[in-house]
Amino acid sequence: DTGVSQNPRHKITKRGQNVTFRCDPISEHNRLYWYRQTLGQGPEFLTYFQNEAQLEKSRLLSDRFSAERPKGSFSTLEIQRTEQGDSAMYLCASSLGARAYEQYFGPGTRLTVT
Amino acid sequence: GEDVEQSLFLSVREGDSSVINCTYTDSSSTYLYWYKQEPGAGLQLLTYIFSNMDMKQDQRLTVLLNKKDKHLSLRIADTQTGDSAIYFCAEEGYGGATNKLIFGTGTLLAVQP
DSSP states (O other): OOSOEEEOSEEEEOTTOOEEEEEEOOTTOOEEEEEEEOTTSOOEEEEEEETTEEEEEOTTSOTTEEEEOTTSSOEEEEESSOOGGGOEEEEEEEESSSSGGGOEEOOOEEEEEO | OOOEEEOSEEEEETTSOEEEEEEEOOTTOSEEEEEEEOTTSOEEEEEEEETTOSEEEETTEEEEEETTTTEEEEEESSOOGGGOEEEEEEEEEOSTTSOEEEEOOOEEEEEEO
16 A cells, blocks of 8 residues: 555544654655544644655644654654544645645544543 | 635435535635545545636536636536545645645535435
């Protein structure tokens, strides 16, 4: 499978716990994006990496959220002290070019905070 | 600000045409997109249209763009039960370090056999 993969696919956690998600982009894609999709809404942009550099963060990304892409390949998104409002689908996308139509999406990680 | 709006729900009978509508606000968007999302699956890009075009046809899909009214529509001909999904329109947002997708709220298409 050469598509974007995300792990885990589902995560249930108690409020206050920390969680970490992983995204493996399509190999050779130097651009990587994280989006968040809450129930009944469309995805919203969270952050963008070009290679290992995090070049843009949405104001949606509070201080409890941190994302890394240490070697310019896979990326992790960590949420500290989870809140019920963090329950959502977290989507990762990768691309080689800058146009949005070049973004390939992974299947997402569904987070439920109880 | 940027905002993309869609109707929430559409129900059609198998074999009929479906028309899903969308309005957007950013007149500088160069490309506009339609995505399909099925349960448990990622977002699938269906088609996109360049802003200097009025219409684009791709097999059963027809996209119409009215730039004056900032209105985008997706017509699915001969709708099948496999077309049941959530459909998102999206515009390409500029500013910042990269082009990013700005999605509508999604339209749930239910196809009745």
